[in-house]
Amino acid sequence: MNKPLVSLTGVNKWFGENHVLIDINAEILPGEVVVVIGPSGSGKSTFCRTINRLETIDSGEIRIDGELLPEEGADLARLRSEVGMVFQSFNLFSHKTVLENVVLAQIKVRKISREAATKRAMDLLKQVGVEAHAKKMPSQLSGGQQQRVAIARSLAMDPKLILLDEPTSALDPEMINEVLDVMVQLAKNGMTMVVVTHEMGFARRAADRIIFMADGAIVEESTPEEFFTNPKTDRAKQFLSKIL
Ligand code: ADP
Ligand code: MG
Numbered sequence: 001m002n003k004p005l006v007s008l009t010g011v012n013k014w015f016g017e018n019h020v021l022i023d024i025n026a027e028i029l030p031g032e033v034v035v036v037i038g039p040s041g042s043g044k045s046t047f048c049r050t051i052n053r054l055e056t057i058d059s060g061e062i063r064i065d066g067e068l069l070p071e072e073g074a075d076l077a078r079l080r081s082e083v084g085m086v087f088q089s090f091n092l093f094s095h096k097t098v099l100e101n102v103v104l105a106q107i108k109v110r111k112i113s114r115e116a117a118t119k120r121a122m123d124l125l126k127q128v129g130v131e132a133h134a135k136k137m138p139s140q141l142s143g144g145q146q147q148r149v150a151i152a153r154s155l156a157m158d159p160k161l162i163l164l165d166e167p168t169s170a171l172d173p174e175m176i177n178e179v180l181d182v183m184v185q186l187a188k189n190g191m192t193m194v195v196v197t198h199e200m201g202f203a204r205r206a207a208d209r210i211i212f213m214a215d216g217a218i219v220e221e222s223t224p225e226e227f228f229t230n231p232k233t234d235r236a237k238q239f240l241s242k243i244l
Contacts, residue, residue, distance in 0.1 A: 003066065005030045005161055005192050006051060011060035013046060020046050022216040024060070028161065028194060033187045035203040035224070036196045038213035039239060044196045047213065048163045051194070052083040065160060081109050084154035084162040088169045090146040092138040092153070098125065099134040102153045110157065117156075124152040128182050144175030148182055161192035168199060200244065204228060212236050 004027035013021040020043045028034055036044050049055040050062060053069055053076055062069040064083065070076045092101050102121035106112045112120070125131040128148040130141070138146050147167055154162055164183065168176045180202050187193060187206045197203065203210060203224055210227040212220040214235045220227065228244075231237050 002029045007063045013057050020216050031190045032208045033193045034209050035207040036211045042213040043216045048165050052080045082160045084159035086164040086167050088166040090150045102156050128152045143171045144178045147179045164195045
């Protein structure tokens with residue numbers, strides 16, 4: 001059997017009185033593309049953020065490639081560098097060039113020479129179609145271009161998986177597809193991805209599996225085919241009727 005790359009077992013999290021992750025059990029297999037959908041406030045971002053320990057959990061365990069995600073320390077830093085994260089807001093360093101944004105972490109975290117890091121960065125910028133803008137500052141790029149740089153930066157760390165939390169939600173409509181196309185390409189290249197998105201076209205096209213969350217729990221898990229044509233729960237039916 002395929003060993004899971006990520007596994008969450010009995011994960012619970014509270015924010016104060018608010019039980020935001022309720023007994024979450026989930027596995028992500030190598031090469032799998034899992035799309036997480038659900039209403040606002042259902043815990044999708046928290047789910048992603050716990051996977052690279054941007055949020056602590058109150059009970060349960062999370063393993064990356066079989067290794068228990070520690071509370072802190074060098075092992076956490078190493079495991080975290082194996083999990084790329086792309087946010088809704090692009091989070092690029094605004095005072096660094098596009099190229100430098102993709103070069104820096106390679107030098108600092110992965111201890112790669114500047115020369116090798118620059119070569120790798122240019123290859124990745126080309127892969128996401130923004131190599132012509134390498135010398136510019138992020139603010140000179142469109143939102144769609146900036147988000148593609150953020151994806152390239154994440155890939156530069158050679159992560160075992162990438163979490164993308166609503167990567168197109170902050171974009172003007174005409175820029176959404178250029179980012180989704182890059183994501184589809186990544187998926188085709190075998191990258192393991194967890195994607196929170198409201199882009200149902202992407203979910204149908206690229207997802208191996210849909211996780212539907214509501215009120216902090218995983219309510220339904222199925223193939224896109226099943227989920228969109230024959231949702232099992234009323235909660236999912238209700239959600240789909242609002243967005244489709
Ligand atoms: P989603 O991404 O599905 O919209 P979130 O994971 O952001 O949901 O939020 C789940 C719940 O946790 C919501 O009730 C939200 O208000 C709450 N929450 C999220 N982040 C925090 C935080 N840093 N402090 C307190 N409550 C939070
Ligand atoms: Mg969210």
